[in-house]
Amino acid sequence: MRRFACAVVALALLVLSGCSGEPPNPNPRASVPLTTVPVDLPRxxxxxxxxxxxxxxxxRDFVGSYAQWVLRPDGKIDDSYYAHKGAFDAPLKHYQFLDTPVPGSNGGEWSVQVFWPVRFKQLTLYVDPDYRYTILGYPGKNLGWIFSRDPVMSDDTYxxxxxxxxxxxxDTSxxxxxxxxxxxxxMPGFASPGDKQ
Structure with a gap:
């Protein structure tokens, strides 16, 4: 857990610095600010x-990863991250975070506490009407995730x-x-354990 916490602190510094070592985003809409969508939190x-x-x-090197979100009576969210390191037969790792929906965001923006006092902003950028797929991001567009209720997503949906x-x-590339x-x-398009990231 300590190693993951150190990685998250480094991630915080990377995010705050704007990830200056990354190539420029070629998307012509790169400078357009991200907009969150309303979220029915219980759903x-x-x-x-x-x-x-x-x-x-x-x-890096995680496979079979997923998040489990539980809404607490105080309105905060227990955010559990699970994954195998390197291979599916490796032990299942678990990391715990605490998320707080930002007032006035209609549930679309969360403040994620990795550990005190480190927090990140998480934006819900899309959720389909059936709550089967969602897209999460961060303000600089240097981080982003596609989530699904099912472990396998069709190529068309992807x-x-x-x-x-x-x-x-x-920059979807x-x-x-x-x-x-x-x-x-x-497989083509998939991250492989051992890849440099």
Whole structure:
């Protein structure tokens, strides 16, 4: 847990610095600010599989990753992250966070507390009417995630999610799919354990 916490602190510094080492975003809408969508929080809770993300070191080499969100009586959200490191037969790792919906955001913006006093801003950029798919992001568009209620997403749906991210100004070429089954490791478009990220 300490190693993950250190990685998250480094991530915070990276996010705050604007990730200056990254190539410029070629999307012509790159400078357009991200807009959150309203979220029905009780309906939004439960398990979400991480289908794709912009790879970064804190989630490097993780496969089969998913989040479990539980709405607490005080309105905050217990945010549990689960994943296997390197291979599906590796032990299931678990990291715990505490999220707070930002007042006035209609549930679309969360303040994520990794540990006191480190917090991140998490934006819900899209959720489909049936609450089967969602897209999360951060203000600088250097981080982003595609989530699904099911561990496997069709190629057509994945392309639809990428099209939405492109319309928001993301550089969609940076997204990699996260293996959710052993067969997906090494497939084109999927992150592979051991890749440099």
């Amino acid at each position: 939004y809770m439960g398990r979400w599989y991480i289908i794709a993300n912009i790879p970064y070191f804190a989630e 392309r639809e999610m990428l099209a939405k991210l492109d319309a928001m100004g993301y 940076r997204f990699k799919r996260v293996p959710q089954t052993p067969e997906q490791i090494g």
